[in-house]
Amino acid sequence: MYLKAGKRLIDISVSTIALLALLPALCLLLPALALANGGNPFFIQARPGRNEKIFWLVKLKTMNDRCAPDGHLLPDVDRLTPIGRLVRKTSLDELPQLWNVLKGEMSLIGPRPLLVEYLPLYTDRQRRRHSVRPGITGWAQVNGRNTLSWEKKFEYDIWYVTNRSLGLDCKIMAMTIQKVLKSDGISSASSVTMEKFKGTS
Numbered sequence: 001m002y003l004k005a006g007k008r009l010i011d012i013s014v015s016t017i018a019l020l021a022l023l024p025a026l027c028l029l030l031p032a033l034a035l036a037n038g039g040n041p042f043f044i045q046a047r048p049g050r051n052e053k054i055f056w057l058v059k060l061k062t063m064n065d066r067c068a069p070d071g072h073l074l075p076d077v078d079r080l081t082p083i084g085r086l087v088r089k090t091s092l093d094e095l096p097q098l099w100n101v102l103k104g105e106m107s108l109i110g111p112r113p114l115l116v117e118y119l120p121l122y123t124d125r126q127r128r129r130h131s132v133r134p135g136i137t138g139w140a141q142v143n144g145r146n147t148l149s150w151e152k153k154f155e156y157d158i159w160y161v162t163n164r165s166l167g168l169d170c171k172i173m174a175m176t177i178q179k180v181l182k183s184d185g186i187s188s189a190s191s192v193t194m195e196k197f198k199g200t201s
Contacts (some may be wrong), residue, residue: 007169033083042061042096049105051130103110109135140156141172
């Protein structure tokens with residue numbers, strides 16, 4: 001029962017309350033991010049959701065669009081703004097995804113929605129992560145987040161899909177709050193974000 005109606009009801013209730021409670025913080029962050037990023041405080045990108053249906057994910061923009069002389073974007077570490085670094089450290093950049101949850105495109109808990117360009121690279125087993133709504137946080141996020149290898153991250157995602165329950169979701173939410181307070185696992189070993197997935201060899 002929880003996995004059908006209960007999970008969705010919790011998603012809607014918690015997202016509504018959280019958006020209302022955090023509205024003052026968003027009102028302060030948006031002008032500061034707009035100034036730091038040259039006018040646009042939002043990062044919007046197509047991502048695959050449940051059953052690989054594409055939707056538009058919304059986050060707060062933490063990196064500017066500075067380019068090298070050849071026209072290519074500078075490395076992430078050179079584009080991360082000071083306020084963007086703070087927003088990422090506190091995971092406030094994830095707040096607009098509560099809107100994606102309200103729209104039914106995401107859940108509070110589930111495998112993170114990754115890039116559309118990865119879709120042809122998944123094995124059949126890895127593709128099982130798309131059998132549920134993607135989440136703002138998930139089992140992989142509380143067990144290493146960006147410090148994990150892609151293969152390990154996918155194994156955590158698949159384990160969640162197989163074992164999901166109300167109790168597990170509550171555990172993940174509690175662990176997420178703890179991780180956010182400690183700023184654990186935000187960066188990988190060699191980058192401020194996760195290196196791109198290139199397929200499983």
